[in-house]
Amino acid sequence: MTKRFPPISPKFPVMQHGADYNPDQWQHAPEVLAEDIRLMKLAGCNVMSVGIFAWAALEPEEGVFTFDWLDRLLDTFVESGIFAWLATPSGARPAWMSAKYPEVLRVGANRVRNLHGLRHNHCYSSPVYREKTAILNGKLAERYANHPAVIGWHISNEYGGDCHCDYCQAEFRKWLREQYGTLEALNAAWWTSFWAHAYTDWEQIESPAPHGESMVHAHNLAWRRFVTDRTVDFCRHEIESVRAANPELPATTNMHMIEGIDYRRFAELLDVISWDSYPTWHDAQDDSQLAAYVGFYHDLFRSLKRKPFLLMESTPSLTNWQPVSKLKRPGMHRLSSLQAVAHGSDSVQYFQWRKSRGSSEKFHGAVVDHVGHEHTRVFADVAELGKTLAGLGEVVGTGVPAETAILFDYDNSWAVRDAQGPRNMGVGYEKTVYAHHRALWARGIATDVIGSEDDFSGYKLIVAPMLYLCREETGKKLERFVEAGGTLVSTYWSGVVDENDLCHLGGFPGPLRKTLGIWAEEIEGLYDHDRNGVRMADGAGLEGTFEAIELCELIHAESAEVLGVYTDDFYAGRPALTRNRLGEGRAYYMAARLQDDFLGAFYGKVAAEAGVRGALNAELPSGVSAQVRSDGESDYVFVMNFSGEPRVVELDGQAYDDVETAETIAAERIELPVNGVRILKRGSEAGSAR
Template structure:
């Protein structure tokens, strides 16, 4: 799909560059605002996220509101051409509210109510908290929804967590009644006959608890789904008074790196634009490139949630203060990591934080303006230089990613896999497995979308679905249609095991995938850490998957499968199942479905997916990439913008093909030959879309 999207805000139709700004912390010193505005302009920053945790400053006592300080900030922004994502302050409630209305505080899974403190320590079901939120948001909307400096709403901050109070228990029961209709249906879906835990009254149903019920997997899964739905309901409750005043103003909620607690695919449906917070641990041995791959995957995931550009709402311009080792970015890494987000589809680069807090838990977290308070720092120079770069990339704004490969990653499946009590309870590593498959495409220079089972697969040539443990009948039918219509499916072990209720499929695994894959699975052998088996490729495989080695090691999981209609391409090397199928292919309709029965060790995946992409007609963006160099592309209908990124601390050379390229920053014309990338360097090249 090649198209150009409209800007996130018509008020600011450029790349947004800025940070979280907390002027409420500096009301005692009016000089700070004027100095900050001077520095924002020097740093080429055009947008700030304001008032994220400012409830105490906005409502210092119940019913007494103070907007004067925020008026001054936004009015000065408007005068200086700076804009704001205005936050609702619900991420942390004021102390007076916790003291006067303890019901707003969350109750843990142990059924103990929290004390006041931290963030997100509030109950989404609490009538008091909902009322206070509605009042606050209505006042913000009345005052600022049409303010010239406001480009959108930043709803709360990093939504997450659950509450087990009586309000939430009742809401959970109502949610279940709506879903199942009867206790009979619920008992069947949860298989409560196991251990004689059948429910005979709705009042008996509670959320999972460490000192109560926590072994009913269908119940655990439904609780996580309920928490997502309850969070979405609260988001919509926050949004309602804002929309009443100005329905045109976009709204977002900042998401987090591979966050497990909420189904982001569902949450993304109610966001106008997806935004997220990225905090890599750069320069970490032994696999320094692992961070580049992990965050590339995240960028592609968040772009794929709505299949359009997203926002990098938070990153650090220097270091964090909460990671195990809060390491500085080496020279070049700030530009590289920021442009990596842009390469994968971000329309913003924003930071936590603008000015370092003087006290409390994040006083040493990185910021554009350090405690020294001026612009004469390495970090400030890095930020200002990036701001100049973003100002020069206007032609890239709104462009799309044209991926022919999709990788399935699903929250329901993720939750179910990790709750399975199956072959490896010391770690089945679902997320790492998906990223291991993704890394092959990253190394090959092949863009990929990260999709869910409900997504449309039209337009993809290859779909990789590693460990699709929870697979519904509908998903199985969709993948079967995809293959029949000419698509290529790459599936793996531990797929098609349970349905949407976490009940095992009967009649042979991989359940709904059995026909499309042409195999059935009998047993799963789990290997201890340090134990290995291997895949030995059959001579006939060379005609199907040219370029693979004769043998690869495998670890952790080995599924014992029987080929039905599938052709065996590789067999196990060792143990009592040596010679049995380890890699198969099944022809169905116009397409093919591959099945990998064991967790292969590197370098298998790069070789494997390179062969599959050749067969599927998926071409890399550049013909060959050195180790640690990534290329990503954003496209309009006529031009393709290649971000060639070097994640190595030394110079690398990249060979270009014979197409004509234009360096977007320098204007230099390139045709073939070698492209030099400095340590942690980025080059942005434009070329005509083929056929245009």
């Protein structure tokens, strides 16, 4: 049954609302700092992330530490009822360190060392950087780990990037020895006989380089995995440097949609997951496609630990680094913030509290603008949301009852990008994953985003789009899942390579062939102007013909039944959609890239067959999604309108109360204005939850 998780901090069992706060930038203006406290309370903000890029303010000279300003701030927070996520400031180092110890600066793939500047321009392998980080972190922990204002550690900021220095090359070779054991095994796994690239000494191996080796796909994959492990190891180093002073203090690091890191590797290390979300709202009249995309990432980060997460950064208005810095329309701040809560967040936090006066983010959105007072539209939006969040205490700690999961592996994404075919103009792995997730999101179906190593039990439906890199053990797990009664959906370009990016022999989809009951002979990349069609067979449960674009696979049905066939080209009449019954379950295979009209109809049918329920037992209007949080006794249903137009949503006959007004809803339908959201409460029907 669904359960309520303990609050992220026992000091603070409420919905968190706050921002990145940089008082180190305003030490020359104490009147600004005093005003900030008044404005925080006025906005309903109860937590701030402090010290994120404060290394120079904390250690202006090597070995000289200045904590007086931070002492005053945290003591003032206690007096004002405000809490803090205290950051380790490793995201940017002071100039004195770069000048005295240039080894801390990163070396690019071109083997040129960077100059001082930017963020995350440091080497995770540098002994000096690790030493200096541990010293400062340790002093912060000694001084503040038991401070009553501090509720947790904000470890660094948006880890990312790689370094190709000599330290990292040595660590890469060490890592390869641990992974492969012998050069013979490495050469076999990397297929180095191609182009006569076999290695005869470990010292011959370097990281991929634009002016050197970059075409051995297993080599590229190994480097990306190594970079993840090196980043995780540095994060572990930081946590260990603060943990001893108060082992009960939770630690998080704010993640972002960075493609080069497998964030699942952080899950066991961190006590709570947090991430930073910056959508480009209002790029279209209807924001629902973008909302579904954001919902995917909320689901992904929630699924890393399968419990509530934190929205650590968002903007209350605009960014200054996107192609167009567009203002949030009325209602969008509330809607987009509550979307995070609907998908499992126990916080809404911003970058930033007060706009910087200079440098690269001086025009980035903030709660307090350069004008410096509360009489702005954005401040009013934040204060209004603060009141709403203050009334959602009963939602804090509730789970998301997902019976459906999307299988998304980071190394699969890396391997697909490297594949060199069948559409080098863009094979669209992420685009495909988003499309399948969007079809579920539009029906209000709660969906976890899991990896191949995760537990599949408890789900009724697993969707594995373009599972190109499929290990033998993953194939066996999915086979057992279907045999036990689960429903699997897979697509073209699955089961092609193993964990070393070596093609499976004996016919694609490799380890999935028995489960799916098909053999994939060829795959064709279509030009953008090309089209094919997929016509549904009688008795398939779907009717009509649907348009296929970009990728069409030519398959043979072995044990699978054919539900749809191609309509055009030399493969007209061949299978395009199949279903295979295995044990107590079934497995579907889409041989072609089909679009939203098909995916919507298909997942409506498949979800119903699998016994998967949406948040509301009613058809949702276009552009509206509904998501549920539950503690097993009460469900909290968030009904959200991203359509850009007013919508009427039919309810399903159950008894609902409005969480914000506590009024019983007697009507059979509710009206949502543009960017409208309602939070409804009912008795729980959640069943199992993750």
